[in-house]
Amino acid sequence: MSLDDRKLDVLRAIVQDYVSTQEPVGSKALVERHHLRVSPATIRNDMAVLEDEGYIRQPHTSAGRVPTDRGYRLFVDKLSRIKPLSPAERRAIERFLVGAVDLDDVVHRTVRLLAQLTRQVAVVQFPSLSRSSVRHLELVPVSTTRIMLVMIADTGRVEQRLVEMPDPVPEADVLRLRTAINEKLGGERLVDTPPLVQDLVEETDSGLRRAMSTLASVLLETLVERTEERIALAGTANLTRGGILDFQGSLRPILEALEEEVVLLKLIGSAEQDITATRVLIGDENEIEHLRATSVVSTGYGPGSTVVGGMGVLGPTRMDYPGTIATVSAVARYVGEILAQN
Amino acid sequence: MSLDDRKLDVLRAIVQDYVSTQEPVGSKALVERHHLRVSPATIRNDMAVLEDEGYIRQPHTSAGRVPTDRGYRLFVDKLSRIKPLSPAERRAIERFLVGAVDLDDVVHRTVRLLAQLTRQVAVVQFPSLSRSSVRHLELVPVSTTRIMLVMIADTGRVEQRLVEMPDPVPEADVLRLRTAINEKLGGERLVDTPPLVQDLVEETDSGLRRAMSTLASVLLETLVERTEERIALAGTANLTRGGILDFQGSLRPILEALEEEVVLLKLIGSAEQDITATRVLIGDENEIEHLRATSVVSTGYGPGSTVVGGMGVLGPTRMDYPGTIATVSAVARYVGEILAQN
DNA sequence: GACTGGCACTCACAAACGCCGAGTGCCAGC
DNA sequence: GCTGGCACTCGGCGTTTGTGAGTGCCAGTC
Numbered sequence: 253m254s255l256d257d258r259k260l261d262v263l264r265a266i267v268q269d270y271v272s273t274q275e276p277v278g279s280k281a282l283v284e285r286h287h288l289r290v291s292p293a294t295i296r297n298d299m300a301v302l303e304d305e306g307y308i309r310q311p312h313t314s315a316g317r318v319p320t321d322r323g324y325r326l327f328v329d330k331l332s333r334i335k336p337l338s339p340a341e342r343r344a345i346e347r348f349l350v351g352a353v354d355l356d357d358v359v360h361r362t363v364r365l366l367a368q369l370t371r372q373v374a375v376v377q378f379p380s381l382s383r384s385s386v387r388h389l390e391l392v393p394v395s396t397t398r399i400m401l402v403m404i405a406d407t408g409r410v411e412q413r414l415v416e417m418p419d420p421v422p423e424a425d426v427l428r429l430r431t432a433i434n435e436k437l438g439g440e441r442l443v444d445t446p447p448l449v450q451d452l453v454e455e456t457d458s459g460l461r462r463a464m465s466t467l468a469s470v471l472l473e474t475l476v477e478r479t480e481e482r483i484a485l486a487g488t489a490n491l492t493r494g495g496i497l498d499f500q501g502s503l504r505p506i507l508e509a510l511e512e513e514v515v516l517l518k519l520i521g522s523a524e525q526d527i528t529a530t531r532v533l534i535g536d537e538n539e540i541e542h543l544r545a546t547s548v549v550s551t552g553y554g555p556g557s558t559v560v561g562g563m564g565v566l567g568p569t570r571m572d573y574p575g576t577i578a579t580v581s582a583v584a585r586y587v588g589e590i591l592a593q594n
Numbered sequence: 595m596s597l598d599d600r601k602l603d604v605l606r607a608i609v610q611d612y613v614s615t616q617e618p619v620g621s622k623a624l625v626e627r628h629h630l631r632v633s634p635a636t637i638r639n640d641m642a643v644l645e646d647e648g649y650i651r652q653p654h655t656s657a658g659r660v661p662t663d664r665g666y667r668l669f670v671d672k673l674s675r676i677k678p679l680s681p682a683e684r685r686a687i688e689r690f691l692v693g694a695v696d697l698d699d700v701v702h703r704t705v706r707l708l709a710q711l712t713r714q715v716a717v718v719q720f721p722s723l724s725r726s727s728v729r730h731l732e733l734v735p736v737s738t739t740r741i742m743l744v745m746i747a748d749t750g751r752v753e754q755r756l757v758e759m760p761d762p763v764p765e766a767d768v769l770r771l772r773t774a775i776n777e778k779l780g781g782e783r784l785v786d787t788p789p790l791v792q793d794l795v796e797e798t799d800s801g802l803r804r805a806m807s808t809l810a811s812v813l814l815e816t817l818v819e820r821t822e823e824r825i826a827l828a829g830t831a832n833l834t835r836g837g838i839l840d841f842q843g844s845l846r847p848i849l850e851a852l853e854e855e856v857v858l859l860k861l862i863g864s865a866e867q868d869i870t871a872t873r874v875l876i877g878d879e880n881e882i883e884h885l886r887a888t889s890v891v892s893t894g895y896g897p898g899s900t901v902v903g904g905m906g907v908l909g910p911t912r913m914d915y916p917g918t919i920a921t922v923s924a925v926a927r928y929v930g931e932i933l934a935q936n
Numbered sequence: 937g938a939c940t941g942g943c944a945c946t947c948a949c950a951a952a953c954g955c956c957g958a959g960t961g962c963c964a965g966c
Numbered sequence: 967g968c969t970g971g972c973a974c975t976c977g978g979c980g981t982t983t984g985t986g987a988g989t990g991c992c993a994g995t996c
Contacts, residue, residue, distance in 0.1 A: 278959050291969050296960070314959050314975045354755065392732045392746065402744055402752070404734065410744070412752045413696065488830065489849035503845070507831035620988050633940050638989070656947045656988050 259298045261288060263307055264331040266299075267319050271570055276316030321535035321569060324547070328532050328573050335574040337582050341369060345586050352590070355379065355408035359484050362563065362587050367487025369579045372567035373510065375520050375550075378482040379407035379560040379591070381475070385441040391430045391467075396420040401470060405442070407560055407591060415470045421463050429464060432456065433471075445475050481521075483513050490567070499568060505542035510566075515540055520550040520562035527552050527559050527588070530581045535569040545569065549576045553584035555592035563587070601640045603630060605649055606673040608641075609661050613912055618658030663877035663911060666889070670874050670915050677916040679924050683711060687928050694932070697721065697750040701826050704905065704929050709829025711921045714909035717858050717892075720824040721749035721902040721933070723817070727783040733772045733809075738762040743812060747784070749902055749933065757812045763805050771806060774798065775813075787817050823863075825855050832909070841910060847884035852908075857882055862892040862904035869894050869901050869930070872923045877911040887911065891918045895926040897934035905929070 265286045269277040279292040279299060288295065299317055302308045307323035310316075319327065337345075348365040352358040359376050366374035384405040392400040397420050402412045421429075436452045437445055449468050456464040488510065491503055499506060509515050518540065519533075530551040536544050543566070550564025563584055565576060607628045611619040621634040621641060630637065641659055644650045649665035652658070661669065679687075690707040694700040701718050708716035726747040734742040739762050744754045763771075778794050779787055791810050798806040830852065833845055841848060851857050860882065861875075872893040878886050885908070892906025905926055907918060 276959090280959075292959095293961095293969055293971090294967085297968090300961080310960085312975095312977065314957095314977070316959065388734055388736060388742065390732055390734045390744065392730050392744070394730060394746070400730065400746055400752075402732065402734070402754075404736070404742055404754070408756070410752065410754045412744075412746070414750070486853060489846055489853065492844065492846045492849065502834065504831055504834040507834065511828060511831060618988090622988080632938095634988095635940055635942090635990095636938085639939090642990080652989085654946095654948065656945085656986095658988065 258288070258290070259302060260326075260331060261286070262295060262298045263302055263319070263323060264327060266302075266308055266317055267323065267327045267331070270318055271572055274570065276311055276318050278316035281316070319570075321537065324534045324569060324573070325537070328534070328577075332574045334581075335578045337578055341579065342582075344369065345583060349586055349590060358587065358590060362583060363484040363486040366563065366565055366580065366583055367490065369583070370565045370567070370576050371487070371493065372490050372565040372571065372576065373485070373487045374563070374565045375516050376484045376563040377517065377520055377561040378484065379405070379409055379554070380481055381405060381409065381411065382442050383554070383558065383560045384409065385439060386437045386445070386475075387439075389430070389433050389437060389471075391426050391433070393421070393423060393426050396422075399426065399467070401467065401474065403474060407555075411474055413470055413474050415467060417466055418462055425460060425463065429460060429467065432464070433467070442475050446472060449475075481513070481517050483516050485510060485516070487565075499545045506546065509540055509542040515543075519543075519548055519566070520564040527554060527557050527584075530577050530584075531564075532573065532577065547571055547573075549573070549580050551581055551584045553588050553591075555588055560591070600630070600632070601644060602673060603628075604637060604640045605644055605661070605665060606669060608644075608650055608659055609665065609669045609673070612660055613914055616912065618653055618660050620658035623658070661912075663879065666876045666911060666915070667879070670876070670919075674916045676923075677920045679920055683921065684924070686711065687925060691928055691932060700929065700932060704925060705826040705828040708905065708907055708922065708925055709832065711925070712907045712909070712918050713829075713835065714832050714907040714913065714918065715827070715829045715852065716905070716907045717862050718826045718905040719859065719862055719903040720826065721747070721751055721896070722823055723747060723751060723753065724784050725896075725900065725902045726751065727781060728779045728787070728817075729781075731772070731775050731779060731813075733768050733775070735763070735765060735768050741768065741809070743809065743816065745816060749897075753816055755812055755816050757809060760804055760808055767802060767805065771802060771809065774806070775809070784817050788814060791817075823855070823859050825858050827852060827858070829907075841887045848888065851882055851884040857885075861885075861890055861908070862906040869896060869899050869926075872919050872926075873906075874915065874919065889913055889915075891915070891922050893922055893926045895930050895933075897930055902933070 262282065265282050265288070266277050269282065269285060279295040282288065282295055283290070283292050299308065303310070303317065306320055307326060308317040309320050311318055345365060348361055349358065352361050359378055363374045363376040366376065384407045386403065387406045388404045390402040392402060394400050394414065397417045399415045399417060399421065400412060401415050402410060404410050433452065436448050440448060449471050453461070453465045453468045488507070491499070491506060530549060533548040535547060538544055538546065538548065545568070546566050547569045548564055548566045550562055552559035552562050554560035564580060604624065607624055607630070608619050611624065611627060621637040624630065624637055625632070625634050641650065645652070645659065648662055649668060650659040651662050653660055687707060690703055691700065694703050701720055705716045705718040708718070726749045728745065729748045730746045732744040734744060736742050736756065739759045741757045741759060741763065742754060743757050744752060746752050775794065778790050782790060791813050795803070795807045795810045830849070833841070833848060872891060875890040877889060880886055880888065880890065887910070888908050889911045890906055890908045892904055894901035894904050896902035905922065907922060
């Protein structure tokens, strides 16, 4: 049985009312607050159907209705238009992000901004190494047998690693090594580097071979294996808004999940995301057990149209989806522009 | 009126019982659980005195007694011996910290370890720049007018900053600048560098003067003004143990305070701390309004006997002080050793 | 003077109860 | 297909009542 227009209107109204009042909404209140031109009894019939179809449910007999995860899903997909941002919000975004001094700062400001605007928990992934390319590699002799390897990515991210060399390496050789490495790897995308690193060792003359191969193994680790993905988090205090009414009684599992970087990465990890798309995960659509009571709105971001990381917010399933989606994608767009300006 | 030995025993017993049961403790239960060789009535008299003196209080008439912040303070100062760590805990610490690959890793492992062992919120300050010294400064030409300034501290911490030069700087000059900078600043403690940076500009010949002075201003910023202090946090989920019984009903203010790095730094900031001392802040001794319902156990850490940062845990005033103090100082000691090995 | 047993008193907490009203489902009629 | 009417359900709330842990005080004993 498909739902006619009025039933969809009813669902939309229920979602909107419930999101703003946080209380089960009844048939009478609905006709009053929305100008549905029918009587409560009619609405009740519609609601019965919507309930059969699994879009809404009653917390208990003789209570109003509450949207189910499925109901929110339909609402998000079909029944809502993305809210345009208010001028105040636009200004807030600009003010907040202008004046960031470096990459870390951009990320930290962004995550706070998101948390503040959406009044939810915000998560921002640092620009991923694996998706960026090498701008420069530097070797800094620290002692005769120790070299600090510093990699600078085009996103501005810097990784460093101390390398213990098998033999003392004179300064002149360090320069040669550096030149060779930069010529080979400079400008390359990190994902493409492993074979190049191999070549590098093979192309090195025997005098430097040992040193280069030591460096190479650390390079591989730094560039690929340890593409450690950092995450910034803000707004956890927002979880306590609305009492513990949301989240079926316990913040515990949510706080726990939020401490697992791996979990967060999975959530907002932007692996196969189109940069223009904003993804919404509602309640039990979420793969992470502990976060079944929450919804996540996330998107990828990056300079131009390449995605270098993800960001998003997490909150109760009962959230203002249109507003949140608008905010998340606007912020991502601004951050992308900032990254593009380098 | 001073408290005789038995009254102190009573206070100690009350603290211990309350910490483990989390329930107001009455006179009868007290004589049963501890072999005080007197009757409940006697204990009641003692308790009345302890209450007059402000060490304990009754949540309501006809309830047992609960320690006050003042009571905990006396307990910590006079009535408890630091618990030796269990072998299991020692092993846990070693296992956890061995195998850290770099400084960030050490800090992250440490904070998780602390949270896990104490079952509280743990906070670790990254080794502070201001307390460390310059191991090496590197200039990396990124384009003709852009130079990446990388500073490596002796704690292994790395700071980088992109500098926009007023004029193109040829590679050879970059080398000269680098050499000059390193000769002047290498090995110096960061706090001592500002006057040296001044000298540096003055000693530079006129051809490079402009470039050097640009670098100098950024250097000053990086080395001193922006001695940005990072912080790692873990175990926030532990706040929810014991219901919201602790923390007088709301996690909100605590979560908020924990998001303010500045606040955390103030808490565990190790400014004038002796490395061997472990500091305990109980309840309202805490300067931060929002954390009046919590206690903080903190200490400084660093290689050898210099303090390069602070670490600590935060929990309900009703916490196991002897155990927590022991854990925090043990972990700090281990971390210090690791840093010393560099 | 220090300790104890006894006793009356207090009060939080839990269970039981009744009431109210929002909200429902169903049905007969338009 | 919509509506008004009606009987019914049940969660929430305020009241009442009982229970028991715990207290303060006092008179008596060592």
